[in-house]
Amino acid sequence: MIEKDVVIVGGGAAGFFAAINIAEQNPNLKIAILERGKEGLQKVKVSGGGRCNVTHAEFIPSELIQNYPRGEKEMLGPFHQFMTGDTMEWFEKRGVELKIEADGRMFPVSNSSQTIIDCFLNEAKKHQVEVFYNHAVKSIQKAENIWKLETSQGDFSTKKLLIATGSNPKIWNLLENLGHTISQPVPSLFTFDIKDERIKDIPGVVALNVEVKVLGTNLFSEGPLLITHVGMSAPSILKLSAFGAIELANRDYKFQIEINFIRQSFEECLDVLKQLKHNLAKKTVFKSAQFDLPKRLWQKLVLASKMNEESRWADLNKDQLELLTSQLTQAVFNVDGKSTFKEEFVTAGGIDLKEINFKTFESKLHKNLYFAGEVINVDAVTGGFNFQNAWTGAYIVAKHISE
Structure with a gap:
């Protein structure tokens, strides 16, 4: 002894x-x-x-x-x-x-x-x-x-x-x-596993200032968001994982998140897009990234809004403008699991x-x-x-x- x-x-x-x-x-x-x-x-x-x-x-x-x-x-x-x-x-x-x-x-x-x-x-x-x-x-x-x-x-x-x-x-x-x-x-600290065409093939892309909420809860966070090979990470996601540790475990890590990539309201964003339709009439939407968003992310959100790489601003109809607004300010993603955050x-x-x-x-x-x-x-x-x-x-x- x-x-x-x-x-x-x-x-x-x-x-x-x-x-x-x-x-x-x-x-x-x-x-x-x-x-x-x-x-x-x-x-x-x-x-x-x-x-x-x-x-x-x-x-x-x-x-x-x-x-x-x-x-x-x-x-x-x-x-x-x-x-x-x-x-x-x-x-x-x-x-x-x-x-x-x-x-x-x-x-x-x-x-x-x-x-x-x-x-x-x-x-x-x-x-x-x-x-x-x-x-x-x-x-x-x-x-x-x-x-x-x-x-x-x-x-x-x-x-x-x-x-x-x-x-x-x-x-x-x-x-x-x-x-x-x-x-x-x-x-308590984990990243979100997400399979979605909008983030496929663009790992390493960072949106610097987003708002994220877990639908059906009061969980909300803001900050940088990183797209990874398996889903999403960075402070905005890790904060949610910490504050939502018990709630998200109870849901077996299957839930939906809504992301506002540009931190503007739907109406504000729609007004800006209508102005761009006028100002950038002859340019293609695909190649004219806006709101300081990374180009590759912008292009994914454009394609998710019923447009193609050739769509010009002048040709956008009301539905397309509203769809793009939705993707920018209220994009919903399905989370299906978690991954450990580094070590x-x-x-x-x-x-x-x-x-x-x-x-x-x-x-x-x-x-x-x-x-x-x-x-x-x-x-x-x-x-x-x-x-x-x-x-x-x-x-x-x-x-x-x-x-």
């Missing part, structure tokens, strides 16, 4: 961040991280396409929380304690410079997630945090004021236990055995938020049992927000444990 003051289950972002902060604030504590794999920080490694999207340039807590479909209310207080600016300062103090990109995402200046991994491993070593790899936790039990853990490679005992395993069903099962409620996990597997689900004290991230059911990161039912849209949840929770846990 290995005895420690603090055991952290999960050698990911939240686990390392908490361990380093505990060790810095109270060097007398003996800390162990238990990682089930042969190396930790794998999610950090693949995040942001291998660049590690550390956080997002949103510095007002009340605005930051709007990016969390689950946990919005609960994270407001914690974000007042440890926020984006604190994350930047934390990394910069340890020699990791961050940069802000045009869309608000923050990355290490090196553009490599290895910079973040090296920072964590060096700091853990410096502060004598022991990391036990290939240690899968098999059982968690409480005996008086001591937590006992059985792992695949031996047993541990500790006064304080932090679970930072992310979306791990085996750990959720162990926590259910301790009386915790688990909100059933469903995928950014995020799950909605986890420990019920009512069972956590968000001033300390301690379990309300068991003293000296703490949680941080995606193991709890908090998740966010893409862009560094899920990491910010991990840093904030881990920092607050560390502060409480080390006192």
Whole structure:
């Protein structure tokens, strides 16, 4: 039996961040991280396409929380304690410079997630945090004021236990055995599978500013839209997938979306097209892309409006003008399934938020049992927000444990 003051289950972002902060604030504590794999920080490694999207340039807590479909209310207080600016300062103090990109995402200046991994491993070593790899936790039990853990490679005992395993069903099962409620996990960040002639053969085309709604729901989003080999992606779609995670799972990922490609009303658009019919009379509609739409997308929408490549503006009848208006402002697509968004597997689900004290991230059911990161039912849209949840929770846990 290995005895420690603090055991952290999960050698990911939240686990390392908490361990380093505990060790810095109270060097007398003996800390162990238990990682089930042969190396930790794998999610950090693949995040942001291998660049590690550390956080997002949103510095007002009340605005930051709007990016969390689950946990919005609960994270407001914690974000007042440890926020984006604190994350930047934390990394910069340890020699990791961050940069802000045009869309608000923050990355290490090196553009490599290895910079973040090296920072964590060096700091853990410096502060004598022991990391036990290939240690899968098999059982968690409480005996008086001591937590006992059985792992695949031996047993541990500790006064304080932090679970930072992310979306791990085996750990959720162990926590259910301790009386915790688990909100059933469903995928939260995914792209939409769509087979449709209007987007066939034009992967890589981006419409910069669209409005998308899921028909039959209140789900709505706006932003860039990317056409892919299998359907649609980019922020406008990923936002819908996050905020609609449960609703869309209930529909078995079969639903309809309506897209306004130009963010104008039907009437406004029709007026513009009537003007173009007059102004561009002799030109072909197919070759005269409008509304700053990518040419290939415009051409697909024109062909879907009962026109051909030779149709001239002057010859358009009322029906054709209205059909094109419809395609531009109310195009309906059938979604039939989902695909994972790159390696950014995020799950909605986890420990019920009512069972956590968000001033300390301690379990309300068991003293000296703490949680941080995606193991709890908090998740966010893409862009560094899920990491910010991990840093904030881990920092607050560390502060409480080390006192």
